[in-house]
Each structure stands twice: as structure tokens, then as C-alpha cells.
Amino acid sequence: MTDQSATRPARPRRGRASTAAEPAVAGRGPRDGSREVAPETLVAYYRQMALIRAFELRASEMYQRARIGGYCHLNLGEEATVVGLMAPLEPSDYLFTTYREHGYALARGSSPGRVMAELFGKQDGISGGWGGSMHLFDKAARLYGGYGIVGGQIPLATGAALAIAQRNEPGPDCPAVMCLMGDGTTNIGAFHESLNIAAVWRLPVVYVVVNNGLGMGTSVEASSGEPDLYKRGASYRIPGERVDGDDVVAVRAAAEAALTRARREHQPMLVEAVSQRLRGHSVVDPARYRSAEEVEAAKKADPVPAMRARLVASGALDAEAADRIDAEAEAAVDEAVAFAEKSPDPDIGKLFSNVYTTPVPNAPHQLPGDPLFAPGELEENVAAR
């Protein structure tokens, strides 16, 4: 028997790779490096990355201080991927994400205060305190949900693209859907069923695998028959492309190309951004399954200081201006925490108000320990018959 694992890379190689024989979209410009990107755009990206970094570090701290309950998964280490993916999304596009989504909400323009308030379980939370860290939703930003069930968002995103295809001809103004998932998600049935449906129905959806190398603590190589995840659309003739998730410009270019194809041709595409987690799966995970070397390598590749250094080196920012951006991010997060602290708890009197949209007779309304029938209710009801 051949040891197939020997032929597999220990970690996916970074940089560009594609399953498409030709570029997915013809006529786009060069995509490597920052030469064609205006310095102020790069600075704006750094500003978003710094905000996400500061927000996530504070979320971790607030979790340790028990201001945040439940699970809490952070985007630490993925900031370049997050910002690069959100950059080419239009306001008319829809985003479906995973439970590791605070950064995406911020980059999509959701208020940091309302996101923090949601983590705190407060009334002004972006999901009204009903969702928590894993279930952020912002209708105005067309952030159509963080989803806690691995892979659950993929059929939904595919259906959103169906609704778009039903109402819009292909073209540059057609909205598209971006559907995010982690590397471990590419093994779930919903991934394969959805990619197949998107292919046969020609749907404007971009599936993005954020590959941080680990599904909780299990490596991509240990869990995936095809560890080159960008190739996993091949069964459905969906082209794939792998990019370096630490390079915000490369991520943006790949996402933009895929979105353009979705809009103009109503065709799905698969993008794999190779990234990393700086910490454990969630705040409470010490990640003992990772070697010291791995953790060290991740720290070295940390995209936030790398981006800062790159901007300072290129002259786009001086150290003082970079410090100012970092300080502004901290201040925005201070403000977000203050907002979340001040927001009231959700009203228990409205516990049953979100169960249904269309009111319905006999909807349950009992709190634990309540009788099925309120005193006098039955007599009234029987008399009325």
C-alpha cells in the first residue's frame, strides 16, 4: 500500500494556483503586489485590519472577564483575508458567513458598538441579543448571517443566489452572493450538494474557503481526501483559485475576479484563502495540539504588523501616522465596549415576539412553570363556543 500522505504537502502552498485552464475572467489587470493599488487604499485596508485586530483582542479580554457568554471565535490572524474579501463586495451583494465573523461584520460596515453589544447579549446588539457571537446579522449591510452549524450557511447562500438569478439578468450590475466557510466545511455534505446545485442552475455565488489549516484541532491533511481545497469544485466544473490569505491585495483581486464572473455570467466559483489562526479555535481553546514551531510560524506571518511594516517601508505611512491609526482603532473599540455596557438587557416581556412573523392563534406563550391555561381563560373560551 502506498502512503499517500507522503505525497501531500504538510501545509498548502501559498500564492496563486488555479484549476481553470484559462484565467477565470479575461481582461483584468495584474494582480500581484500593490503596484496598481493607490497608497491611500492600502492605508484604508490597514485601518480596517487594525480595527478588527483591536476589536478581537478586546473581545477575548471581555470574554475572560465574563462580559461575553457562550462560544467566541476570533478572526485574529485572518485580518488580511477578511478585509481583502470584503473590499470588492458591493452594497447590493449578500454575505453569508460562519461563526467566526466579527471581523467581516466590521469590514462590511456594521457598527462596532452594535457588534460588541451583540456579544454582550444586549438589546442594541446587531441581532437584538438573540444571536450572540456566532449569529451576527445586519440586514442593511446585507450581512445575511453568521451561522453556528458548520456548512449550514452554504445551501442558504446558494438559495440567495437563486433568488437573485430569478430576478436579474447576468451583467455588471447583477448582485452576487459571497459564502464563507472554513477548511473543515469542505467535507460536509451541504458543501457538495450546494456546489452541485449552483453549477447546474448557474447561480451567481462565490464560495470562499478560509483555510487556516485546522478544523478545530484536526488538520486539513488529516481530514480531506483532496487537501488542495480550491480543487474541490472540480467535480462540479466549478473553477477554483488559491490565494495567499496574508496578502490583502491578492485576496481582493481573487474575490473581485470571482464576483465579476458571478455577476456577468451567473457562474459560481471557489476561492481558497490560505490563512492562519493566531490563537485556538475559540477563546477557551489553548490549542495544545499545535507545536511551538507552528505557533511561532503563525506569529511571524501575522498580517497586521506585516501590513504596517510594508506601508511604512513604502512611504505610504510614517510610523507616527501608523501609531495614530492603531490608537484610533483602540479608541473605536473603547467606544464600542462603552456602548455595549450601556445598552440595556433585552426585554423579557418580548421573549415570544420573534418566534413568528405572521401572527397565529394559539402560539405558545408559557414561561417555565406557567400553567397551559391561564386562570379563567378556559371558562371564557368554553362560554364563547
Add this chain to the structure above:
Amino acid sequence: MTIMTYRQALHDTLAEEMRRDDSVVLIGEEIGHFEGSYKITAGLLAEFGPTRVRDTPIAEEGFVGAAIGAAMLGMRPVVELMTINFSLLAIDQIVNHAAKIHAMFGGQVSVPIVIRTPGGGGQQLGASHSQNIEVYYAHIPGLKVVAPATPADAKGLLTAAIHDDDPVLVVENLGLYNAKGDVPDGDHELTIGTAAVVKPGTDITIVAYSRALTVALEVARELEQDGVSAEVVDLRSLRPLDRHTVVASVRKTSRAVVLEDDWLSYGIGAEIAATIQEGAFDYLDAPVRRVAAAEVPVPYAKPLETASLPDATALRKVVGEILDATAFSR
């Protein structure tokens, strides 16, 4: 009124709603070119075209989830699942997503999806194709679950389901598709969440839904000839459950039996019995009884299958036992 089959009533309702509202789309396996496993969607592809009548790959989780996602953007998909047994392949999307999305995201978005699917045994389809597992869904807050028993109710409840902005599961029954009955012409919409007294009576309440209602009515008519006045309550809606109609009936009759096609333990009848004991305890002359399916995977061989399913004979026996126990004189 027009006399038609349950199948025809479903078909005509779908066609009517699709003509009325172009956001209504049908999604399911074999519903287009094949015209539906049970021919509910016959002719609809020809009338509405392939973007409104979408044949899907065999991928229940994928296409049910896609319908939910389309509903989040304002479409009104009506999904056909070939049988309720196959709904288990999509249960993550139904239970973890359709049922949760409105509440979990703070009421920002609705999921106006309808899932139509038949349950039912008695067709010699074997254990995996003969289940009545509507209680799985009736347990879940955020879903609405209806189970029409007649052609008229099939029209009235499917219409209501399509007009509703929440996810509604319409539980049909293989044994009812050929059943005939009067169906109101024109608009006919029932209220989800309400039960109906379909035969008034004074001596005993028989609670049923879906196919079992037909059996309950048959037995009630026979009892009438024996001098027993049975009241028959059709639940129609399993979530929300109209407990008031059930309790009001039992307060009048003082005796109750539930006829249900699902399994006994933890079934719909268990919920009805709990409702009655809490709402009509002082009125009861005898314990509430349940006539339900034998708790085995439904067998294939006809004598075994028949023995496992609740029927009129079992219901007659239990009604007789309740009447005897309360010294009812006939």
C-alpha cells in the same frame, strides 16, 4: 362547491397561487418533467416554465436549504419532499435554519417557505418509507405544522401556508391523495393554529388529524347508530396546537380518545392527553386513551403491516372500553 380529490385540490391551489404571485416557485425532485411522484404538480411545468417549477438534484439538504435562502430574499418557495421520510436528509436546514432564522437574527428577516410532504404507512413501502414523523417538527418553536385531512382543508391550509411569512410544513398523506370531497370554489383559506369540531357529539371526544380523521369519522357514524354521540375534533394544525378546542370538547363529553398514525410514545396523542388532563381534569370520567401505531419499524408483509397500524377496529375497541368503564348505557 366542487367534488375533487385531495390531489386535485393541492394541484389547483398551487396553480392558483402561482398565477396570483410570481414570487411563488416550486422546488423539488421530479416535480417538473416527471410531474411529481404523486402527480400533484402535473402540468405546472408546462404552464409556468422551468424557472418557476424547478426540478432538483437528489440533494434534500441542498435544495431545502436553497429554498430557505431564496425565501430570505423574498421569494415564496413551495418545496415538495417526496415523502416525509426524506425530510430527515434536510432536517438540519429545517430545524436549525428555517425554524431559527427569524428569531435568532432578532426578527430582521423572515423565511416564507412551505414544505409539502406526505407521510403515511399502509402502502407496503417498508420501514424507511412508511413513517409518520410529523411530531419531530411539531416539537420545534419557529415552525408551523399543518396536516389537512380533507380535500377542502388541503386547499384551505395550503393556501394559508403559502400566504404565511413563516416556514410552514404541510403534512400530506399517501392514503389521502385519492380521497374525494367537496371543495369550496374561489378563495378558501383556513387559519393555521386552529382545530375544528367536524362532527358534534356529547358522549365521547375522538381527536384525530390527517388520514386518521377519516377513520375517526367512520367510527363516529357507526357509534351514532348504536346510540353513542361521538364528537370528532380535527386538529388540522399540530403547531401551534389549538388546545382550547380539544379541552372545550372534553369538558362537554367527559371522555376522550386520540387516534393517531404515529407511534405511541412521545406522539401527538401524548401532547393531547397532557392538554386534557391539565384543562379538563375535573370533567374526566375515564383516563384519556390513545390508539396509535405499534412501536416497531413498519414491516413490509401485508399482514404484519396491517397489524402494526391503527385502524377502525382498534378505535371501536377502545371507545367501547371507555364507555364500559364509565357505565355508559347504550
